[in-house]
Amino acid sequence: MNWGVFLEESPTGDGPYWKLALDGAKWTVLVSLGGWAIALLVGSLIGILRTVPNKLLVWLGDAYVELFRNIPLLVQLFLWFFVLPEVLPEAVGRWLKQDLPYPELTTAIIGLGLFTAARVAVQVSAGIKSLPRGQAAAGLALGFTRTEVYLKILLPQAFRIIIPPLTSEFMSIFKNSSVALGIGLTELVFQMRQMVEYSSVVIETIAVYTLIYIALALIVNRFMAWLERAVRIPGLIAGGGK
Amino acid sequence: MSMPLIDWELVVANKGLIVEGLLFSLKLTLIASVIGMIGGALLAMARLSSIKPLSFLASSYVNLFRSVPLLLVLFWFFFLLPFFGIRLEVGNIAIVTFSVFEAAYFCEIIRAGIQSISRGQVSAASALGLTYGQTMSLIVLPQAFRNMLPVLVTQVVILFQDTSLTSVIGVYDFFHAAEVVGKNNGALPPMIMFIAMIYFGICFSISMAARTLLKRYAVLR
Numbered sequence: 001m002n003w004g005v006f007l008e009e010s011p012t013g014d015g016p017y018w019k020l021a022l023d024g025a026k027w028t029v030l031v032s033l034g035g036w037a038i039a040l041l042v043g044s045l046i047g048i049l050r051t052v053p054n055k056l057l058v059w060l061g062d063a064y065v066e067l068f069r070n071i072p073l074l075v076q077l078f079l080w081f082f083v084l085p086e087v088l089p090e091a092v093g094r095w096l097k098q099d100l101p102y103p104e105l106t107t108a109i110i111g112l113g114l115f116t117a118a119r120v121a122v123q124v125s126a127g128i129k130s131l132p133r134g135q136a137a138a139g140l141a142l143g144f145t146r147t148e149v150y151l152k153i154l155l156p157q158a159f160r161i162i163i164p165p166l167t168s169e170f171m172s173i174f175k176n177s178s179v180a181l182g183i184g185l186t187e188l189v190f191q192m193r194q195m196v197e198y199s200s201v202v203i204e205t206i207a208v209y210t211l212i213y214i215a216l217a218l219i220v221n222r223f224m225a226w227l228e229r230a231v232r233i234p235g236l237i238a239g240g241g242k
Numbered sequence: 243m244s245m246p247l248i249d250w251e252l253v254v255a256n257k258g259l260i261v262e263g264l265l266f267s268l269k270l271t272l273i274a275s276v277i278g279m280i281g282g283a284l285l286a287m288a289r290l291s292s293i294k295p296l297s298f299l300a301s302s303y304v305n306l307f308r309s310v311p312l313l314l315v316l317f318w319f320f321f322l323l324p325f326f327g328i329r330l331e332v333g334n335i336a337i338v339t340f341s342v343f344e345a346a347y348f349c350e351i352i353r354a355g356i357q358s359i360s361r362g363q364v365s366a367a368s369a370l371g372l373t374y375g376q377t378m379s380l381i382v383l384p385q386a387f388r389n390m391l392p393v394l395v396t397q398v399v400i401l402f403q404d405t406s407l408t409s410v411i412g413v414y415d416f417f418h419a420a421e422v423v424g425k426n427n428g429a430l431p432p433m434i435m436f437i438a439m440i441y442f443g444i445c446f447s448i449s450m451a452a453r454t455l456l457k458r459y460a461v462l463r
Contacts, residue, residue, distance in 0.1 A: 070445035072403035074417060075438050083431040087247065175311035182410065189313045196317075202325045206318055210310055217309035 005201045024191030031177040038113025047124025068118035108180035127158030167224035249432040256423045263419025267405040274340035282348025307346035336408040355390030395452040
């Protein structure tokens, strides 16, 4: 076993191999957290759209979900990265290709975020639909506007109910962020491939990178379990959780 | 806009290469689904078994594969098989990887399906004198299968989409075919638009067909 290989200088000019791993972890975490922020925001909006009493808005919400769920993530990233600049007006396209700061990172965050938003939307609408219909009706009868009904009655309960499936989505986004290597982001899997190819130390490299992913999954899982306990509604089974 | 959104002439001129890629993606989906489901069923039974070491091994397997990205697992096999002296063509490495990886996901679907059947049914079966094998094959599994069908279909659709990732180890799949044709002709964007459309068409149709079918076969409660 040659664990010392992580202290050796890599031929990529980015310092020793351990620094490559750290760099990869940095991009993986950045893309995942950035993408998750977009996914939560857009996913909640789309999820709400799918539950309002307006056929057109429901159709729009459904269309978003079907579109983003039925095209592979890698293809979606290619669409944002290579196709979008070509179909937009020339000036905008040129800006995207030349002046967009951190192009791979920005594209990956937006692409992964919008992709995951479709999955979050499904959970959000399921959470809202699982609440008794009487709750919205009672809110409206009390003189709340529909916006207030959503903000004060439905969403606070729905979000607590869907924490377990959201946990799975949050863990998935860390795994899915690896697909961004397809557009050249130097995240963890990208760095692992580089290290194996340059150092030819196979087992040790694979073991360490695998452990990093397991550690990330564990951290996310523990954080969400803590969140679930912290926001539970007393007296409800759904608010429980071990 | 300098390029057409989809360049049909280019698609037709390269239809042989594109169909070859698509056929590999479909083949990979089919083989990995079948092996994955068989492996998943065995893992699920091991997880639910009362033999502690067996259920521990099965759950470790599932937890390991579910906490790492498919791309990482693809590179495990890509680098490890030659390291241990096993030389496989990249397409076959992809088949091995997907079968091993998907088994973990199918295991959880099948386990949830089996656990969705009420215990009373198993007790009733043994009260009637049915053996364990009969209880499983005649009572539990047929109902469990109907309960898990929607999730199984979704997983197969995801599997088909994930076959695009095999291009990173150089497999000539549908995605890679489009990439090669696009780059060789300086027309990557229209080729990406084209395969996005086909992927969507295939995945959306399967989901829709499954949904219609399910309305007919769902277990009534």
